[in-house]
Amino acid sequence: xxxxxxxxxxxxxxxxxxxxxxxxxxxxxxxxxxxxxxxxxxxxxxxxxxxxxxxxxxxxxxxxxxxxxxxxxxxxxxxxxxxxxxxxxxxxxxxxxxxxxxxxxxxxxxxxxxxxxxxxxxxxxxxxxxxxxxxxxxxxxxxxxxxxxxxxxxxxxxxxxxxxxxxxxxxxxxxxxxxxxxxxxxxxxxxxxxxxxxxxxxxxxxxxxxxxxxxxxxxxxxxxxxxxxxxxxxxxxxxxxxxxxxxxxxxxxxxxxxxxxxxxxxxxxxxxxxxxxxxxxxxxxxxxxxxxxxxxxxxxxxxxxxxxxxxxxxxxxxxxxxxxxxxxxxxxxxxxxxxxxxxxxxxxxxxxxxxxxxxxxxxxxxxxxxxxxxxxxxxxxxxxxxxxxxxxxxxxxxxxxxxxxxxxxxxxxxxxxxxxxxxxxxxxxxxxxxxxxxxxxxxxxxxxxxxxxxxxxxxxxxxxxxxxxxxxxxxxxxxxxxxxxxxxxxxxxxxxxxxxxxxxxxxxxx
Amino acid sequence: xxxxxxxxxxxxxxxxxxxxxxxxxxxxxxxxxxxxxxxxxxxxxxxxxxxxxxxxxxxxxxxxxxxxxxxxxxxxxxxxxxxxxxxxxxxxxxxxxxxxxxxxxxxxxxxxxxxxxxxxxxxxxxx
Numbered sequence: 001x002x003x004x005x006x007x008x009x010x011x012x013x014x015x016x017x018x019x020x021x022x023x024x025x026x027x028x029x030x031x032x033x034x035x036x037x038x039x040x041x042x043x044x045x046x047x048x049x050x051x052x053x054x055x056x057x058x059x060x061x062x063x064x065x066x067x068x069x070x071x072x073x074x075x076x077x078x079x080x081x082x083x084x085x086x087x088x089x090x091x092x093x094x095x096x097x098x099x100x101x102x103x104x105x106x107x108x109x110x111x112x113x114x115x116x117x118x119x120x121x122x123x124x125x126x127x128x129x130x131x132x133x134x135x136x137x138x139x140x141x142x143x144x145x146x147x148x149x150x151x152x153x154x155x156x157x158x159x160x161x162x163x164x165x166x167x168x169x170x171x172x173x174x175x176x177x178x179x180x181x182x183x184x185x186x187x188x189x190x191x192x193x194x195x196x197x198x199x200x201x202x203x204x205x206x207x208x209x210x211x212x213x214x215x216x217x218x219x220x221x222x223x224x225x226x227x228x229x230x231x232x233x234x235x236x237x238x239x240x241x242x243x244x245x246x247x248x249x250x251x252x253x254x255x256x257x258x259x260x261x262x263x264x265x266x267x268x269x270x271x272x273x274x275x276x277x278x279x280x281x282x283x284x285x286x287x288x289x290x291x292x293x294x295x296x297x298x299x300x301x302x303x304x305x306x307x308x309x310x311x312x313x314x315x316x317x318x319x320x321x322x323x324x325x326x327x328x329x330x331x332x333x334x335x336x337x338x339x340x341x342x343x344x345x346x347x348x349x350x351x352x353x354x355x356x357x358x359x360x361x362x363x364x365x366x367x368x369x370x371x372x373x374x375x376x377x378x379x380x381x382x383x384x385x386x387x388x389x390x391x392x393x394x395x396x397x398x399x400x401x402x403x404x405x406x407x408x409x410x411x412x413x414x415x416x417x418x419x420x421x422x423x424x425x426x427x428x429x430x431x432x433x434x435x436x437x438x439x440x441x442x443x444x445x446x447x448x449x450x451x452x453x454x455x456x457x458x459x460x461x462x463x464x465x466x467x468x469x470x471x472x473x474x475x476x477x478x479x480x481x482x483x484x485x486x487x488x489x490x491x492x493x494x495x496x497x498x499x500x501x502x503x504x505x506x507x508x509x510x
Numbered sequence: 511x512x513x514x515x516x517x518x519x520x521x522x523x524x525x526x527x528x529x530x531x532x533x534x535x536x537x538x539x540x541x542x543x544x545x546x547x548x549x550x551x552x553x554x555x556x557x558x559x560x561x562x563x564x565x566x567x568x569x570x571x572x573x574x575x576x577x578x579x580x581x582x583x584x585x586x587x588x589x590x591x592x593x594x595x596x597x598x599x600x601x602x603x604x605x606x607x608x609x610x611x612x613x614x615x616x617x618x619x620x621x622x623x624x625x626x627x628x629x630x631x632x633x634x635x636x637x
Contacts, residue, residue: 433575434548434575434576437576440546493549493574494549494550494551494574494600497549497551497552497572497574498551498552498599498600
């Protein structure tokens, strides 16, 4: 008999306390109550009208919540204990990469001198920061196989827009007017959005029956109107585009550029590089691949790296090592044909420091091992659940794979959403569901490099047990009810979207 | 799967209802499409008077899962739209062939309706 396996990433034991709803901070508010007050006797209270121009004064007092410090701390601490969090347990969420924030990177981010410097500090007084950024640019280029980079873009989507603006500037420099950008049907939703924002028409190329770009179809779409193609490799099905050289050659043959969406870069670091595949522009999601908090809205960083030919168009200013009076110094330099700034200052700078520290901590071999473990773990989990779930594209995957709950839905009415919600009751975060769109009832899983074998064993057992449950009448109704252990039960997403409540009405007794 | 006999179907999962003696056809999305999309929360309608070619984006439907284009199954001019959908997008889920219709199109050419799939052909197509 096998001993019980204890998973490090199993959050079943977390005391998610209480079933009653936490009130909003506004409902805890009582008029006149404050969390902190200065002893004001020594400082005279002045009417704002004496010092602030009337045109700038509010007509009504702003309705902020008024709570004591004790109530404030209690409220947010209770909310934090009701969340599934990366520091609690495993997160098989697909297309999101890092699910763990290394603690040394937190320490780096709070190093005095790195975080307490004003962004307007002259470059002569910020040589350390400039050196850090120049070094990171170099490492990003080495990892992606590009010549030059900008660290400005605030995240992946900002990087996409930056890359497309560079693409446009490049074509204009040759007097070409290009109108279309090609995108596969399995692309991230941000790709067509960025293409539209950059003023291009998005043209979709379908996947073939192996889940890869249909090369013959692509060739038919290529003409003199095509500015380039955006591609994620491995793609969102977790599959490596095996014909990438032929794809790049075809796009280049009509003068188009190849754009690499770096969302899945963590599958290939140290093994291959976008530059070697034939890409011209690459964005890298530092917050997905290199030790920056994932989820919760940021902050992110989406450096864009390009070939030497495109380097003059990069946003500026960039740190550059120059010789002045026989001394080497870092200065801010703007590339000659720069598309301009894409961020107020220098991007989310502390995120950049975290990324560089992660690269240095792991070293080249370590980063390669990260990719190898990410791919190994994904393939192991894929195999372990492949009896109970259909895997529509079943070749060896990269860092993630996509299963389908289509069979469960047809046989017993249990959807991908039900499995995802029930997994929350079982100590694990839900996988990504209903993406990519080319798979029905998609369950997209990415265990990442950080989960132990024990955690993966327990995760696979729970996933398989849920599929088993979906075959019985009683199990089906249980799954439709899930989650039952979480402080908030299943929310009515459709109602929330159809009739959104976007404001909070102050209670009458406020 | 509900596939009314008197309708024609497109590969992009729209239905067309021809009316005897009229060039105006009614257009909507199929039961299969609404089931695959899930709970629909927003419908973007075409403009009355706009002309569309078969295969053009006619409007869009947003569900809790995704945003998808609705494609024109035939070429012609949009002569009426179902404004009920603005406040009640769920009609696409509950009654895709009836109250959940999307628009009426006055057909410009001929033969386009006949070239669409019959219920039997569409049933094979989605199987």
